[in-house]
Amino acid sequence: MAPKILVVLSSFDTIQANDHPTGWYLPEFAHPWEVLHNKAELVIASPKGGPAPLDPSSVKMFENDPVSSKFLKEQEALWKNTKKLSDINPAEFDAIFYVGGHGPMFDLTTDKTSISLIQSFASAKKPVSAVCHGPCVFVKVTTPSGASILADAEVTGFSNAEEDQVQLSAVMPFMLEDELQKKSGGRYVKAEQPWGVKVVVSKVKEFGGVLITGQNPASATGVGEALAKTLGI
Structure with a gap:
């Protein structure tokens, strides 16, 4: 059976x-979906359920990316009718994936339902994954011993240099690179150059499950591929 x-x-x-205007970021959903949708069943959820806001700047920036434009044109139903996070039963799923965009920094970082879902997936040794700003969802997640879920795990996510270049550092609730660096005990890594591809497959130390993170939009395909590989599909 497909995962x-x-x-x-x-x-x-x-x-x-x-x-x-903000929300989730087009290529960070489009590219993993392209990798995974023929091999797995994908269920889309958001904190409020219903329509999940697509960041308009990502549509503009990736208008010449064929994967993103095709996805935008053909798959709108996926983000217009999301399930509510609080209605999700983690036992029914094999993995969880968080799409990035600046939106998650403001709602998913502190969302109690999301935090609890990540704890459920990780404790069941099911892969937890996120791309770009998506890894902000792990910042407040702890394990039963009270440690960060990122403790001693190599992790990546949107870098300070990238945030500065898009000129949004001043309005962020925190700098993602700094927080990931802190929570992982100095094990944050990034591509040699801003906007380069960086995908990290690591372990959630206390639970032993897989943690997959990607740095930026360019890393979205790689996160999808790493998730497929981890699930053996």
Whole structure:
């Protein structure tokens, strides 16, 4: 039977500090979906359920990316009708994947349902994965001993240099690279150059399950591939 993957999108749509529309980021859903949808059943959820806001700047920036444009044109139902996170039973799934975008920094980082889901997946040794800003979802997650789920795990995510280049550092609740560095005990890694591909497959130390993270939009395909490999599909 094909494995079942829970894909989580942000419900957050506007950064109040600069009135900037935000949400989840197009290629970070489109590319993993391209890798996985023929091999697994993907169920899409968000904190509020219903329509999950797509960051309009990602549509503009990736208008010449064939995978993203095709996905945008053909798969709108996926993000217009998301399930509510609180209605999800983790026992029904084999892995969880968080799409990035600036949105998750504002809602999923502190979402209690999301934190509890990640704990359930990790304790059952099911892969937990995220790309770009998506790894912010692990920052507040602890294990039964009270340690960070990222303790001693190699991890990546959107870098400070990349945040500076998109000129949104000043309005972020925190800098993701700094937090991941702190929670992992100095084991944050990144590509040699900003916007380069970096995918890390690591272990959640206390549970022994797999943790997959990607640094930026360019790393989205690699995260999908790493998840497929981990699930043996």
